[in-house]
Amino acid sequence: MGSLSIPPLAELRKRRSAKWRTFPDDVLPLPVAEMDFPLAEPVAKVLHEAVDRSDTGSHLLAAARVALNAGHRYGPSGHGFARLNFGCAPQTLTEALTRIAAVC
Incomplete structure (x- = not known):
């Protein structure tokens, strides 16, 4: 490790x-x-690319079966970001990020 x-x-x-x-x-x-x-660089890269394309909504839900929230829903500092709940088992997070990477 x-x-x-x-x-x-x-x-x-x-x-x-x-x-x-x-x-x-x-x-x-x-x-x-x-x-x-700190967020792992490969994870941050995939998420930033999706946010830059404004591609965090229905496309990821339909294509990857992963739901993200728009960052601005959590206050002005979240504008331009997506929110991913990672308060889950590491295997679940790994699966979600693998799915996101596969469709981005």
Whole structure:
């Protein structure tokens, strides 16, 4: 298994999720989730290409049987992005990304 690049704690504390906003700075919120790590470059590439084509809606659902949400639904900072829920088993995420890559 390769080493993981973990962002510095100061960078993680800038994130807006409840996990990083709920506790004072002297508390380290655990468990550390996969969302605390940078997105793998191949995954980011496929998702960015789909977003650049505005191809995150019905095409992916029909062709790959994977549903993404428009990022702007989660606030102005999400404009131009797609949201993929990856709070699931790693095998499920791998299957979803494999399907997306196959149709992009």
